[in-house]
Amino acid sequence: MKIATWNVNSVLARLPQVVRWLEAASPDVLCMQETKCVDEKFPADEFARLGYLSESFGQTAYNGVAIISRTKLENVTRGLPDDEPGAQSRLIAANVNGIRLVNTYFPNGQAVGADKYYFKLEWIRRLKSFLDSSYQPTESVLLCGDFNIATEDRDVHNPELWRGRILFSEPEKAALNAVKEWGFVDAFRMHNHQDGQFSWWDYRAGAFRRNLGLRIDHVWVSGLLAKQSKAVVIDKEPRRWERPSDHAPVVAEFD
DNA sequence: ATGGTAGATACTCTA
Numbered sequence: 629m630k631i632a633t634w635n636v637n638s639v640l641a642r643l644p645q646v647v648r649w650l651e652a653a654s655p656d657v658l659c660m661q662e663t664k665c666v667d668e669k670f671p672a673d674e675f676a677r678l679g680y681l682s683e684s685f686g687q688t689a690y691n692g693v694a695i696i697s698r699t700k701l702e703n704v705t706r707g708l709p710d711d712e713p714g715a716q717s718r719l720i721a722a723n724v725n726g727i728r729l730v731n732t733y734f735p736n737g738q739a740v741g742a743d744k745y746y747f748k749l750e751w752i753r754r755l756k757s758f759l760d761s762s763y764q765p766t767e768s769v770l771l772c773g774d775f776n777i778a779t780e781d782r783d784v785h786n787p788e789l790w791r792g793r794i795l796f797s798e799p800e801k802a803a804l805n806a807v808k809e810w811g812f813v814d815a816f817r818m819h820n821h822q823d824g825q826f827s828w829w830d831y832r833a834g835a836f837r838r839n840l841g842l843r844i845d846h847v848w849v850s851g852l853l854a855k856q857s858k859a860v861v862i863d864k865e866p867r868r869w870e871r872p873s874d875h876a877p878v879v880a881e882f883d
Numbered sequence: 884a885t886g887g888t889a890g891a892t893a894c895t896c897t898a
Contacts, residue, residue: 637898638890662898664891689891690898736898744897776898830898831888874889874898 629725629882630655633772633845635733635828635875639663639694642873643671649866650678655879656698657724659731661774663692670694685720693720693733693773700724708754709761718751719758727853728763732773740797748776752803756810765811769850774828774875776844777804779814782823783843795842812848815880816860827862828875836867847880856883 632655636642639660650658658680663670665686672682675696685706686692695701701722708719721730732755737748763769777800781787790796808814816825826841835841847860858881867876 641890662890690896738897833887835887871889 629657630879631657631659631727631729631770631772631847631882632877632879633659633661633731633774633847634877635661635774635845635873637662637873637875638665639671639692640665640669641871643674645866645869645872647674647678648869649863649877650675650680652865653863653877653879657729658696658877659729659772660694660696661692661731661733662690663694664689665692683720683722685717687717691716691718691733693717693731695720695722695724695729695731697722697724708751708758710754710757719755726768728767728769730759730769730771730773732771732775734774734776736776737794737800739794740792745794749799749803752800752807756803756807759807759810763810763850765850766852767850768852769812770853770880771807771812771848772846772878772880774844775804775846777801778842778844779804783826785824785826785840785842790842795844808848811850813851813854815847815849815854815857816843816862816878818854818857819860825862826876827878829867831874845875845878847878849880853882857881858883 670684680696735748827845829836829841
């Protein structure tokens with residue numbers, strides 16, 4: 629079973645690339661972030677043509693998450709339980725093949741100390757509460773998405789430049805570590821130990837060409853799934869295509 | 884230290 633996560637940076641602008649990638653990689657499930665479109669405009673018909681069922685949780689212009697799957701998606705939930713009405717669309721969860729999938733788009737935070745930064749930290753705390761109250765670590769839970777946090781020096785092209793900055797500040801890492809302590813393992817790091825393995829590169833200043841990136845897109849799994857984890861790869865190929873997303877898909881394979 | 888790009892929306896915000 630192949631489960632992928634990809635921040636597509638607008639599912640409508642990226643539709644040709646997403647379709648091309650689905651045909652090439654043929655994942656069973658694709659979790660998307662930053663779909664940037666309301667559910668009525670989500671291109672479910674295009675994905676149905678490729679054999680995928682869609683569940684979307686979008687909004688106008690910003691954020692938005694979706695799961696497409698070759699097999700049935702059950703018990704779909706949208707948002708965090710304590711979200712205010714009209715809250716940003718950042719989480720969609722569903723059961724697929726006995727796995728509880730939690731697809732997330734963490735707030736970016738903008739800059740350390742900004743209002744959005746504190747919103748990010750609080751959102752992560754609320755995610756932790758949601759996990760604590762909803763699931764047992766003995767279940768098969770997969771938390772994936774654009775976490776907008778690099779966790780270790782080897783996940784950052786220049787740790788000294790990024791230290792203390794947004795996406796790599798200590799309070800962000802501590803908040804995320806509390807989520808991990810729910811009972812997750814970073815599936816990518818079970819199989820890959822090198823530095824320089826990134827999932828996002830800024831559109832500007834030739835960052836991709838120079839591999840000036842961060843690993844901020846993650847697949848985390850509970851213990852049962854960790855035992856079934858065969859491989860996790862970051863597929864850089866679609867980042868080389870015309871009009872790419874600034875993120876690359878991360879693909880996890882399970883027995 | 885600055886500015887570089889991209890997407891959606893509506894002349895600006897977010898990343």
